[in-house]
Amino acid sequence: MRKYWSFFKMRLMAGLQYRAAAMAGMSTQFVWGAMEILLYRAFWLEHPERFPMGMEALSSYIWLQQAFLSLFAMWNWENDILESVKTGAVSYELLRPTDIYSMWMARSIANRLARAALRMVPVILLSSLLPAPWGLRLRISPAAFGVFLLSMVLMVLVVCAYSLFVYSLTFYLTDPNGIMVLSVAAADLLGGAIVPLPFLPEGFRKFAELTPFASMQNVPLRIFSGDIPLPEAPAVMGLQAFWIVVLLSAGYLLTRNGLRRAVILGG
Amino acid sequence: MRLYFKFFSIHFRSAMTYRSSFFLSCLGHLLITTNVFLSVAFLMDRFESVGGYTLPQLSLCYAVILAGTSLAECFARGIDAFGRILSQAQFDRIMLRPRPLLFQVLCQDMKPTMLARLLQAVIMLAWAIPSGAVHWTPFKALTLTLMILCGAGIFFGVFLINACVTFFTLEHVEALNIFMDGPREYGKYPFGIYGRPVLLILTFLVPLALVQHWPLQYLFDRGPAWYGLLPIISLLFLIPCALLWRLGVRHYRSTGS
Numbered sequence: 001m002r003k004y005w006s007f008f009k010m011r012l013m014a015g016l017q018y019r020a021a022a023m024a025g026m027s028t029q030f031v032w033g034a035m036e037i038l039l040y041r042a043f044w045l046e047h048p049e050r051f052p053m054g055m056e057a058l059s060s061y062i063w064l065q066q067a068f069l070s071l072f073a074m075w076n077w078e079n080d081i082l083e084s085v086k087t088g089a090v091s092y093e094l095l096r097p098t099d100i101y102s103m104w105m106a107r108s109i110a111n112r113l114a115r116a117a118l119r120m121v122p123v124i125l126l127s128s129l130l131p132a133p134w135g136l137r138l139r140i141s142p143a144a145f146g147v148f149l150l151s152m153v154l155m156v157l158v159v160c161a162y163s164l165f166v167y168s169l170t171f172y173l174t175d176p177n178g179i180m181v182l183s184v185a186a187a188d189l190l191g192g193a194i195v196p197l198p199f200l201p202e203g204f205r206k207f208a209e210l211t212p213f214a215s216m217q218n219v220p221l222r223i224f225s226g227d228i229p230l231p232e233a234p235a236v237m238g239l240q241a242f243w244i245v246v247l248l249s250a251g252y253l254l255t256r257n258g259l260r261r262a263v264i265l266g267g
Numbered sequence: 268m269r270l271y272f273k274f275f276s277i278h279f280r281s282a283m284t285y286r287s288s289f290f291l292s293c294l295g296h297l298l299i300t301t302n303v304f305l306s307v308a309f310l311m312d313r314f315e316s317v318g319g320y321t322l323p324q325l326s327l328c329y330a331v332i333l334a335g336t337s338l339a340e341c342f343a344r345g346i347d348a349f350g351r352i353l354s355q356a357q358f359d360r361i362m363l364r365p366r367p368l369l370f371q372v373l374c375q376d377m378k379p380t381m382l383a384r385l386l387q388a389v390i391m392l393a394w395a396i397p398s399g400a401v402h403w404t405p406f407k408a409l410t411l412t413l414m415i416l417c418g419a420g421i422f423f424g425v426f427l428i429n430a431c432v433t434f435f436t437l438e439h440v441e442a443l444n445i446f447m448d449g450p451r452e453y454g455k456y457p458f459g460i461y462g463r464p465v466l467l468i469l470t471f472l473v474p475l476a477l478v479q480h481w482p483l484q485y486l487f488d489r490g491p492a493w494y495g496l497l498p499i500i501s502l503l504f505l506i507p508c509a510l511l512w513r514l515g516v517r518h519y520r521s522t523g524s
Binding site (some may be wrong): 027028031032035038039041042043046047050052175177178181182184185188189194195199200201204 | 287288291292294295298299302303305306309310312313314315316317318444445449453456460461462465
């Protein structure tokens with residue numbers, strides 16, 4: 001366990017170096033969040049009675065989404081891993097006295113945390129200063145905050161487990177781009193990235209909530225904004241845990257089988 | 268012009284060499300923008316209308332912006348990727364050739380996969396135009412054409428500004444994405460929806476509202492007919508862009524790599 005932990009710290013330190021990129025990304029995210037809120041404001045002013053969640057809750061959802069974007073953005077693939085499987089460089093990894101799958105997991109989590117850590121603080125600070133229904137509402141009970149943190153941890157694990165599942169498929173596909181493109185689109189639509197799930201039509205929403213994508217940003221953001229009340233949280237988080245187990249074990253089996261089939265040529 | 272088509276066919280054929288990856292990236296671009304359209308459709312399913320616009324009207328609105336951006340991103344890709352041209356010192360070679368600079372930069376790179384999005388725009392138009400959202404007259408048809416073409420022109424100008432900034436910073440500035448990816452995403456609704464400040468910025472600073480919000484008012488019979496000619500005025504935006512470009516070229520020093 002110690003070696004994965006130190007590898008994790010190493011990646012985290014490396015990721016924290018890209019400060020200029022983070023600053024630039026942050027300003028973009030602030031404008032994005034503002035545009036999104038202005039858009040929903042138009043809907044809210046016109047039809048407040050058809051709004052499935054409070055405007056304040058929605059604003060909190062949107063700002064947290066911008067703040068933690070790098071944690072759950074599906075397009076943050078680990079290109080090094082994909083390349084290593086494609087070129088066969090993965091064979092070097094096999095020589096090391098570490099489990100390749102755990103290494104991948106440590107690496108994915110570390111990179112996501114590093115990217116998010118740099119960007120989240122200014123977005124959270126600035127957006128919490130905005131006036132009442134448009135800003136991030138930080139008033140939250142300690143119990144709810146604890147549940148939120150736990151669901152955030154589960155969320156990062158689901159996202160990384162899903163990515164690892166995709167990497168393990170690359171052992172069998174000549175071109176992983178197709179599955180990656182589809183994953184990004186599905187996560188956008190079914191995970192509440194482009195429209196928060198409560199806004200979707202009833203039947204489609206019920207379907208979306210069962211997919212692994214809804215166990216990503218959808219859960220913690222809605223718990224924080226109060227849209228998922230605490231009594232309902234255990235069920236949703238149970239589903240998160242279920243997907244972590246399923247995706248991780250499927251990916252693990254695929255990788256083990258893929259490595260067993262792989263023939264490494266010398267040279 | 269002949270030379271330009273020759274370059275286009277070269278880029279097109281080079282993209283088609285890897286046929287499956289060509290279609291996959293077409294699919295990738297397409298899925299992103301169909302998701303945007305779906306988000307509009309879902310919200311309209313719940314709210315029925317916003318700001319007095321209905322789904323066919325909004326789809327006309329998004330089709331205009333989508334067609335404009337995908338035309339610009341396909342043909343002005345060379346400017347969009349200008350940071351690479353500079354850092355690899357390809358611009359030195361360009362300056363040596365006896366053809367206009369900008370023309371050569373445009374020929375350096377093109378992105379035919381973006382035409383997939385143009386296809387989506389055409390499909391959306393084909394659905395929205397006969398849906399009864401607009402009472403068509405020949406002049407309105409002209410306005411629609413102008414909106415798309417001048418829209419592509421403005422996005423071209425935005426790319427050009429971005430390239431000029433690259434002359435000074437030597438790397439791509441991510442903050443400028445606000446005016447490049449932003450309108451493609453948020454142009455799904457007429458800019459007036461976002462409130463007065465946003466509309467003013469997009470009317471006078473980066474005049475995207477002149478190819479979208481204002482002429483749409485005319486198309487939907489909510490504004491006077493001269494709104495329909497505003498897309499032509501918006502092309503004035505290209506003058507400062509061109510001046511900036513000349514300033515940038517004068518400032519240029521090779522990276523020497």
